[in-house]
Amino acid sequence: MSFKGTFTALITPFDKNGDIDFDNLKKLVERQILAGIDGVVPVGTTGESPTLNTSEHLKVIQEVVKIVNKRCQVIAGTGANSTAEAVELTLAAKSFGVDGTLQVTPYYNKPNDEGLIRHFSKIADIGVPVVLYNVPGRTSKEISLDVIKELSKHKNIVSIKEASGTVENVKKIKDNCTLEVLSGDDILAVPMIKEGAQGVISVASNAIPKSLSKMINKALEGDFIESEKIHNFYKKFFDDLFIDTNPIPIKSALSFMQLAEEVFRLPLCSMPYEKKEILFQTMKKTGVLDG
Numbered sequence: 001m002s003f004k005g006t007f008t009a010l011i012t013p014f015d016k017n018g019d020i021d022f023d024n025l026k027k028l029v030e031r032q033i034l035a036g037i038d039g040v041v042p043v044g045t046t047g048e049s050p051t052l053n054t055s056e057h058l059k060v061i062q063e064v065v066k067i068v069n070k071r072c073q074v075i076a077g078t079g080a081n082s083t084a085e086a087v088e089l090t091l092a093a094k095s096f097g098v099d100g101t102l103q104v105t106p107y108y109n110k111p112n113d114e115g116l117i118r119h120f121s122k123i124a125d126i127g128v129p130v131v132l133y134n135v136p137g138r139t140s141k142e143i144s145l146d147v148i149k150e151l152s153k154h155k156n157i158v159s160i161k162e163a164s165g166t167v168e169n170v171k172k173i174k175d176n177c178t179l180e181v182l183s184g185d186d187i188l189a190v191p192m193i194k195e196g197a198q199g200v201i202s203v204a205s206n207a208i209p210k211s212l213s214k215m216i217n218k219a220l221e222g223d224f225i226e227s228e229k230i231h232n233f234y235k236k237f238f239d240d241l242f243i244d245t246n247p248i249p250i251k252s253a254l255s256f257m258q259l260a261e262e263v264f265r266l267p268l269c270s271m272p273y274e275k276k277e278i279l280f281q282t283m284k285k286t287g288v289l290d291g
Contacts, residue, residue: 001100001129003159003182004198005038005220006213007075008205009046011247011254012060014263020056022063024260028206029067031259035209038199039073040064044102045138046203046247049077051265054085058092065096075131075201079104083119090126100129102161102201107139113147124156131201135163135184145172152177161201162192170195186212187238190231193219203241204234207253207288237286240279244271249279256280256289 010032013024032040042064043049043057052060061076068074076098078089083106090101103123111119124130132151136142142164143151151157162169163184170181174196182199183192189200199220205212211230219227231238241249248264248271255262256279262270270276283289 001158002198003039003073003075003100003129003131003180006199006205006209006216007039007041007073007182007201008032008037008209009041009044009201009203010064011206011251011260012043012047012049012052013260014265016261016263018263018265020052020060021261022059025060025063026067028259029064032205032209033068033071036213037072037205037209038213039075039099040068041075041077041102041201044077044133044201045104045135046206046250047077048247048265048268051268054089057089058096061093061098062096065098073099075100075102077102077104078123079106079133081106081109083122086119086123087126090123090128094126094128098128100131100158102131102133104133104135105139105141105143107141110139110141113144116141116143116147117150120151120157121154124151124154127156129159130154130157131182132157132160132179133163133184134160134169137163137165145176148173148179149177152179159198162197167191167195170197186241187235189216190219190224190227193227194224203246203250204238206250207257207259207283208234208237234286234288236282237288240282243275243278249275252276252279253283253288256283 080086159180183189215230254260
């Protein structure tokens with residue numbers, strides 16, 4: 001299994017009562033497929049996974065797989081800081097027919113290198129292709145190059161979502177093992193592809209799937225003039241999507257576009273008016289509001 005191109009880290013839409021809005025989830029996924037996205041990633045960080053209970057978590061994955069119906073790839077967020085919980089979620093996702101799972105570095109408990117290797121290997125033994133997720137800004141624990149090299153030997157660990165904020169990590173990984181790399185940051189996607197990355201798991205593509213796909217496809221074709229042109233046009237939008245904690249800004253953006261309710265579950269909540277206005281003006285200038 002190979003994961004290449006643009007993968008949207010889907011939001012989880014809630015209705016005004018804070019319940020998961022499955023009708024709108026279907027509309028959002030259909031919009032992504034219509035735009036030509038390569039894959040979707042339900043229930044990751046952008047999908048507010050920490051505030052979904054296990055039943056909700058699995059229901060979202062199951063519904064997304066049904067909606068997609070093999071029209072694009074589905075990489076399900078089934079990571080956890082408990083190996084047993086990650087295994088439980090991954091076994092269920094496997095039964096639903098996902099194409100792969102996204103496995104975040106165990107957070108808060110900060111395992112040592114041996115613990116990381118055992119954790120990810122046990123999940124990979126289930127038989128579903130694994131995308132490691134290196135995001136030390138969220139987890140306070142980086143997956144070291146030595147651990148990546150060791151894990152790359154497992155036949156079911158096929159890729160890594162690199163969200164350390166360091167483009168140089170892509171070259172280090174590519175120079176030391178055959179693991180594929182996906183950028184975890186829209187703002188770094190094109191620079192990372194220059195270093196050998198295969199694509200991006202994107203937040204911005206929730207709002208602009210066609211433009212994001214075009215940017216990534218052009219970069220993968222080696223047309224960096226066109227891909228950087230698109231990148232530069234949306235650079236401020238990429239930046240503003242992290243003006244507050246993800247996924248708060250992207251949900252605000254989708255609410256401006258009348259694509260989703262601006263509803264969160266605590267401890268997440270709406271950002272201040274001043275930040276909303278900055279994001280709104282950026283979307284207006286770049287035409288994002290036009291859909």
